[in-house]
Amino acid sequence: MINIENLYKSYGDVHVLKGVDLNIKEKEVVVIIGPSGSGKSTLLRCMNYLEVPTKGKVTVDGILLDGEANINKVREEVGMVFQRFNLFPHMTVLENVMLAPMKVRKVSKEAAEKEARELLARVGVADKVDNYPTQLSGGQQQRVAIARALAMNPKVMLFDEPTSALDPEMVGEVLDVMRKLAKAGMTMVIVTHEMGFAREVGDRLLFVDEGRIIEQGEPKEVFENPQQDRTKLFLSKVL
Amino acid sequence: MDFNFQLVQDSFPLLLLGAGITIKITALSVAVGIIIGLFMGIARIARIRIFRILAAIYVDFFRGTPLLIQIFLVYFALPLMTGQRSDPYVAAISACGLNSGAYVAEIFRSGIQSIDKGQMEAGRSLGMTWVQTMRYIIIPQAFKRVIPQLGNEFIALLKDSSLVSVIGFEELTRRGQLIIAKTYASVEIWTCVAIIYLIMTLSISRFVAYLEWRFKTDDKH
Numbered sequence: 295m296i297n298i299e300n301l302y303k304s305y306g307d308v309h310v311l312k313g314v315d316l317n318i319k320e321k322e323v324v325v326i327i328g329p330s331g332s333g334k335s336t337l338l339r340c341m342n343y344l345e346v347p348t349k350g351k352v353t354v355d356g357i358l359l360d361g362e363a364n365i366n367k368v369r370e371e372v373g374m375v376f377q378r379f380n381l382f383p384h385m386t387v388l389e390n391v392m393l394a395p396m397k398v399r400k401v402s403k404e405a406a407e408k409e410a411r412e413l414l415a416r417v418g419v420a421d422k423v424d425n426y427p428t429q430l431s432g433g434q435q436q437r438v439a440i441a442r443a444l445a446m447n448p449k450v451m452l453f454d455e456p457t458s459a460l461d462p463e464m465v466g467e468v469l470d471v472m473r474k475l476a477k478a479g480m481t482m483v484i485v486t487h488e489m490g491f492a493r494e495v496g497d498r499l500l501f502v503d504e505g506r507i508i509e510q511g512e513p514k515e516v517f518e519n520p521q522q523d524r525t526k527l528f529l530s531k532v533l
Numbered sequence: 534m535d536f537n538f539q540l541v542q543d544s545f546p547l548l549l550l551g552a553g554i555t556i557k558i559t560a561l562s563v564a565v566g567i568i569i570g571l572f573m574g575i576a577r578i579a580r581i582r583i584f585r586i587l588a589a590i591y592v593d594f595f596r597g598t599p600l601l602i603q604i605f606l607v608y609f610a611l612p613l614m615t616g617q618r619s620d621p622y623v624a625a626i627s628a629c630g631l632n633s634g635a636y637v638a639e640i641f642r643s644g645i646q647s648i649d650k651g652q653m654e655a656g657r658s659l660g661m662t663w664v665q666t667m668r669y670i671i672i673p674q675a676f677k678r679v680i681p682q683l684g685n686e687f688i689a690l691l692k693d694s695s696l697v698s699v700i701g702f703e704e705l706t707r708r709g710q711l712i713i714a715k716t717y718a719s720v721e722i723w724t725c726v727a728i729i730y731l732i733m734t735l736s737i738s739r740f741v742a743y744l745e746w747r748f749k750t751d752d753k754h
Contacts, residue, residue, distance in 0.1 A: 366662060369657065369660040374655075374658040380654065381655075382656075384673050384674050394656075
């Protein structure tokens, strides 16, 4: 589904990604962990070209990301959820979810609204559809953001630390929605600090440090029996 | 000296006619200014370099030269270059509109840049184009945010429109001058003119305050 070859990303002299190869299969749930500044978010953001690679190839669903036309095509199929939600504050919850299907997929208003209401019910915010984002709690906002991404019917969902900006008591409700999504067979790439969740939901765990994938494997395996010293050191600090 | 109230009363209808023309020029120039300003403001931050350069030249020129000179250029110099006589109305509105557009462009530019960059990323990651994201997400938010500055700009424009009296345009200031030329009652007439300007600018600032309040209650409780 996503194929990354020899990916490099630098900002001037700062080398964030130093040669990443990664192949993500359909329906796979890949969890990326690593210390802050390790390049894990940058790696995720290269998958929909929010960051333009300095070198290397990113292919999504058979489409090589290079020109503007390709990028928009791919982004229609790749949903993204941000740490800070990034809901549109001037629109109601319902309008937030309806906008992209109407403008990009040219879905009729009625169809978009029906779909949006269903999705918002699925993520448990059916009673908030006419509110503005600022009237919602962080957990509710993030669930709306997930519904907004799902409204485009994506083939892949990217999550960039989706629970890091939430109060602790709201983390669970967002993870619940993501868990259901994984069970339903969505291909997912998740950057997170929630180790318990990574272990439970992930098919594969990647440990990223200093711009490289240091270690990867079945989450339980990596957590219980890390092979690399850096992985051991990191896990000893966070577990 | 005596303040001649009778004279004020007699001249008032004529001054109001002038005020009507002032409002008309201002309103049309505001419309021109907003449209030019919006596109120039966006061009100032466009990814295509030539757009940025052209917009910067436009803004620099119209902010960096006096409106009075711009009016002269449009009304007197342009006809000499093109061989076509300038209509005073068109000249007045083009000069004021182009001038205002430069200030409005800077207002929009800063408004757009003040919107969190996560908004653009969210729009783009949903598959919307840059133009769609600008139109549906960034500009509506930026617009609300810059309402107070736009209000200030339009108050300034209303006052500056008095400069078009130099090309013989019979707006409020020019009417005042003409009445004084006949009556020599400068105290009465200029006081009266000032008060009419004040009423108009206060109305704009009240209206802007209302708009600000309206849009605030829309999305923030």
